[in-house]
Amino acid sequence: MPAVLIDDLTVRYGDREAVRGLSLVAGTGAVTALVGPNGAGKTSTVEVCVGLRAATGGTVEVLGTRLPANGSARASLHRDVGVMLQDGGLYSTARPREMVAHLARLYPGAADPDELLVAVGIDPGTRTPLRRMSGGEQRRVAAAAALVGRPRLVFLDEPTTGLDPAGRRTFHDLLRSQVAAGCSVLLTTHLLDDVERLADHVVVMAGGRVVASGGVAELTGDDLIRFRGPVAMDLSGLRADLPLGCSVEEQAAGRYLVTGSVDPQVLSRVTSWCGRQGLMSQDIRWGRRPLEEVVIELTSGIEQASDDEGGTR
Amino acid sequence: MSGRTAQRPAQRALAQAGWEMRLLLRNGEQLLLTVIIPVTILLVLTLTDLFPQGRGPEGLPRSLATVLTVSIISSAFTSLAIATAFERRSGALRLLSTTPLSIRELITGKLLATVGVTAVSAVVVVLVAVVLGWRPGPGAAWAVPVLVLGVAAWVPWGLALAGALRAEAVLAVANGIFLVLLLLGGVVIPVTSLPGALGALASVLPSGALSDALTTALVTGSPDAAACLVLVVWAGAGVLVATRSFRWA
Numbered sequence: 001m002p003a004v005l006i007d008d009l010t011v012r013y014g015d016r017e018a019v020r021g022l023s024l025v026a027g028t029g030a031v032t033a034l035v036g037p038n039g040a041g042k043t044s045t046v047e048v049c050v051g052l053r054a055a056t057g058g059t060v061e062v063l064g065t066r067l068p069a070n071g072s073a074r075a076s077l078h079r080d081v082g083v084m085l086q087d088g089g090l091y092s093t094a095r096p097r098e099m100v101a102h103l104a105r106l107y108p109g110a111a112d113p114d115e116l117l118v119a120v121g122i123d124p125g126t127r128t129p130l131r132r133m134s135g136g137e138q139r140r141v142a143a144a145a146a147l148v149g150r151p152r153l154v155f156l157d158e159p160t161t162g163l164d165p166a167g168r169r170t171f172h173d174l175l176r177s178q179v180a181a182g183c184s185v186l187l188t189t190h191l192l193d194d195v196e197r198l199a200d201h202v203v204v205m206a207g208g209r210v211v212a213s214g215g216v217a218e219l220t221g222d223d224l225i226r227f228r229g230p231v232a233m234d235l236s237g238l239r240a241d242l243p244l245g246c247s248v249e250e251q252a253a254g255r256y257l258v259t260g261s262v263d264p265q266v267l268s269r270v271t272s273w274c275g276r277q278g279l280m281s282q283d284i285r286w287g288r289r290p291l292e293e294v295v296i297e298l299t300s301g302i303e304q305a306s307d308d309e310g311g312t313r
Numbered sequence: 314m315s316g317r318t319a320q321r322p323a324q325r326a327l328a329q330a331g332w333e334m335r336l337l338l339r340n341g342e343q344l345l346l347t348v349i350i351p352v353t354i355l356l357v358l359t360l361t362d363l364f365p366q367g368r369g370p371e372g373l374p375r376s377l378a379t380v381l382t383v384s385i386i387s388s389a390f391t392s393l394a395i396a397t398a399f400e401r402r403s404g405a406l407r408l409l410s411t412t413p414l415s416i417r418e419l420i421t422g423k424l425l426a427t428v429g430v431t432a433v434s435a436v437v438v439v440l441v442a443v444v445l446g447w448r449p450g451p452g453a454a455w456a457v458p459v460l461v462l463g464v465a466a467w468v469p470w471g472l473a474l475a476g477a478l479r480a481e482a483v484l485a486v487a488n489g490i491f492l493v494l495l496l497l498g499g500v501v502i503p504v505t506s507l508p509g510a511l512g513a514l515a516s517v518l519p520s521g522a523l524s525d526a527l528t529t530a531l532v533t534g535s536p537d538a539a540a541c542l543v544l545v546v547w548a549g550a551g552v553l554v555a556t557r558s559f560r561w562a
Contacts, residue, residue, distance in 0.1 A: 050411050052562050075322075075413045083411035088404025093336060105328035106412045108320050145408070 001064045003028045003153045003184035004049060010057035011044045011208075018044040020208035021058070026201070031175070031185040033195040035291075036205035037299050042188040043086060045205075046155050049186070050083045063153055079107060082151030084142050086158050086188075092131035096141045097124045100148050107149035116144040121170050135162040143171060153184045160194055172197055192291040202291070206299035220288040225258035225270050226251075228283040238273045242266065262286070325414050329422025334429045337396070346392055347434040351384040352441050359445055364501060371532050373447045375503075377438065378527035381460065382500050384434045386520060389427045389467035390474075391491045397423070397475035398483035401562070410561035420555060424468045431464055455530040459541065463523040466544040469551030470519075476559050494520040503528070516540070519547040 004026035011019040019041040026032035034042045047053035048060055051068065060067045065077045090099055096117055104110035114124040120140040130138055139162050146154055156175075160168045168191075175198060179185060189195060195202055196216050204212040204219070212219060231254045238248050246260030248270075258270055267286050274284055337343050358364055358376035400406050409419065439447075474490075475483055495501050497511060499521025504512050515521035522543035530536040 052407060052410060075415060078411060078413045081411065083408070085404055085408060085411075089408030090403075091336060091400075091405050092403060093339065098335070102328065102332045103412060105332075106320070106325050106414050149412070 001028065002026060003063060004032070004186055005061040006045070006058065008058040009045065009048065009055055009060060011041065011048060011053065012056040018208055022205070022208065022210055024203050024210060024213065026184060026186050028184050029179065029182050030200040031179060031187060031198050032201045032203065033199035034186065034188040034203050034205060035190070035192060035195055035295055040205040040299070041208040042205055043157060046157050046186065046188055050081065050155050079149065080152040082146040082149055082154040084146035084154070084156045084159050090130050090138060090142060090145065093129050095127055095129055096122050099130065099141060100144050103145050104148045109150060111148050111150050113144070113148060116148055117141070119174050120144045121167060136164055136167055139163055140167060143174070147178065151183060153186070154178065156185060156187045158189050159187065160189065160191055168194070192295060196291050204295055204298050206302040211298050211302065216291060217288070219294050220291055223262045223286065223288055225262055225267060226285045227256050227270065227274055227279060228254055229256060229274070229277060229279050230254060233277065238270065241269045241273055320413065322415065322418050326418040326421040326425070329414060329419060330425035330429070333422055333426035337426060337430050338433070343392060343430070346387045347384070347430055348437050350387070351380045351434055351438050354383055355380040355438055355441055373442060373445060374531035375528055377442045377447060378524060378531050379500060380438050381435055381456070381527055382463070382520065382524040383495065384438065385431055385460065385463045385523060386467060386491060386494065386500070388431050388434065389464045390471040391487045393423060393427055393468060393471035394474040394487040395484050397472055398478070398480040401475065402480040407562045416559055416561070417556065420469070420472060420559065423472065424465065427468050428461060428464050431460060435460060450531070450534060452530040452532070452534040455536050456527060459523070459526045459530055459536050462541060462544045462548065466519045466523065466547040466551065469548070469555035472555045473551065473558055494518065500524050517543055519544060522547070
């Protein structure tokens with residue numbers, strides 16, 4: 001049974017269609033990332049999954065329960081699901097420990113609020129109310145709030161926005177430990193570095209539809225080599241050195257790209273050629289295309305369906 | 314599902330009630346509404362001749378009934394509507410909606426918290442009344458269920474208002490209704506002192522009915538049955554409206 005199963009989901013706001021026939025499967029015990037530009041329909045999709053919004057069409061199943069769930073089915077489902085909203089949700093006059101402890105009282109067998117707060121880097125003894133905490137600190141508390149019910153599935157809507165690098169690393173570690181314990185994660189974010197580090201499966205959305213999906217490696221494709229040099233270099237020597245199946249092009253002014261079956265031998269040849277041209281080794285990079293570049297390429301030119309964050313945030 | 318032992322709805326409602334009361338009593342503005350304003354009104358009513366209910370030998374119990382009515386309307390309607398509207402705007406209700414807490418449990422929690430806050434206010438006001446010379450008569454015991462009925466008649470309407478308008482509009486409308494009912498709804502000026510049609514209208518409003526029921530309980534020893542019936546009708550209608558119209562987001 002998948003953690004989330006969405007089939008042909010449609011979400012409309014009046015005349016605007018925020019989600020247009022979206023289908024996806026989020027696996028159990030895996031991190032599924034929903035990525036895409038603003039207005040792609042990510043938040044609307046998550047809002048339907050967590051019961052904050054009704055679908056206009058299509059079907060959604062969360063942990064095997066068909067939505068919308070009411071009465072005891074709703075309570076039963078919500079015991080197993082944690083949610084970190086894109087913003088807000090915390091009582092501004094409350095202190096972190098009492099906020100998380102209150103939520104813990106709503107769940108059977110909840111986690112220890114103190115341990116969770118320590119895990120996200122918040123002192124459980126602090127008497128500072130949430131309204132006086134920084135945005136990043138509030139996100140840390142919101143993460144603890146999402147996990148306090150020991151969820152089997154957690155929805156995280158832009159969880160690391162506003163976190164400092166250390167906070168992001170702490171969050172990554174916490175999420176990995178949750179997944180290792182069997183928790184499934186549906187993550188939406190614009191920080192594709194998080195996705196590359198955490199996601200098992202990536203769903204790229206634009207205009208309310210899925211435009212691509214797969215593992216990070218599938219989306220970013222084969223390894224390639226990039227190097228910088230003077231504009232309009234004569235590449236004929238390098239082309240002659242490269243094995244069959246590899247090619248080199250000046251992608252933009254002074255930026256060169258070697259594609260094909262790139263392996264260490266090819267890298268060695270490119271490095272040697274660059275050395276003969278007087279290029280420094282720090283100008284040469286080897287690896288996959290950044291996910292960010294892939295997502296921008298996949299989603300550029302696709303008209304966004306609507307401002308999904310403009311609905312009822 | 315995971316098969317984890319389910320918590321009872323009552324446990325969640327009580328947890329929510331404790332949480333609401335904790336936040337309410339920490340709020341300085343709420344303490345002003347809960348304690349300081351009612352005590353001030355009691356002093357003004359009993360120590361001056363500005364209002365009719367403060368005069369004569371029954372002045373103190375009548376004034377006490379008026380002040381308890383004001384306290385209930387401010388806590389169970391005005392404050393509740395404003396606080397809930399801002400909880401909605403801040404996203405706090407959206408987050409709660411993702412937990413096992415149901416709307417019915419949330420409303421029960423808010424009702425119980427309001428009863429608790431009103432009880433705190435009533436104890437303080439009664440103590441001040443005792444200092445001023447009031448002694449509980451046989452009707453004092455009747456005042457307790459009337460107070461609870463009054464809270465039940467106002468809470469659902471506060472919640473319904475909170476869900477009907479934007480937070481800023483709720484702030485203005487809730488305070489506006491509070492002031493109008495205080496002056497023309499049979500509270501500060503008793504129903505019997507209001508001109509004909511206005512008096513008749515006020516007697517079927519929850520403000521006038523609550524004031525009537527408390528006054529008769531404290532002065533004659535038993536609450537006016539018709540006023541209590543009016544409160545029951547408002548409570549029942551309010552619960553229907555609130556449970557059908559209340560939305561998390």
